[in-house]
Amino acid sequence: MIKIYVTSVPVEDQGKALDFYTKILGFIKKKDIPLGEHKWLTVVSPGEQSGVELLLEPMAFEPAKLYQRSLKEAGIPWTSFAVDDIGKEYQRLCNLGVQFSIAPRQAGPVMIAVLDDTCGNYIQLMQEL
């Protein structure tokens, strides 16, 4: 059986990203392996520490930077994370100073909100209704 074990978000600065993804969003650091000038740096959800890892991937490739910037300018989220209570999470993150481009709203069978991860991406939060 094939499985997804890692996915990634491109980040400008891995140290800053680790802070945001752990201290603000609440993920847990799982792997931190030096690889030349960058690291293989992953975080996991506290509830699924043996689940899919999120790689905080350094943006060292120019065309990828352009792609990332174009998505951000269009307001398109790089990826989406699930939360249990989007209203509560929105409030918690707003209190921590996180900026949202879209406040919680219904989108068909789900509620979504979109935040700025301060690392060059918009990230969508989703609560399944």
Next chain:
Amino acid sequence: MPKENKTYFERKLERIYAEDSLPARQYVQIRQSKAFMEKYYSDRVELNELAREAFMSRFHYVRIFQRMYGLTPRIYLRDLRISKAKGLIRQGLSITQVCLDVGYESVSTFSSLFKKCTGYTPKEYQNLHNSNLE
């Protein structure tokens, strides 16, 4: 806080959901049936009962549920039960107890579904969890 000027993404979202042909009432009905599964997954849950909960025919119910959640109610219930089972195994319950607690009457059916969904038999999953703890 949200910006005044809408992004390309937000405009697209609004267009998509403005054109979405599913009436709001159906979303609510399907959600009710999903909430029913989340509450009664440990009991015997029949498709007819779920469709009734959503005030729809069986056929229509399955079609709308799949359109909303991307999988059939049957698969949703199976995945929900297996996810609950993983939690109960991690809590240290016996496989037979877990099987009954998540709504399966036969341990062999439960074990084969568990294996299909997770890649491990319940026993292997239990051993894996115990060895991780050590």
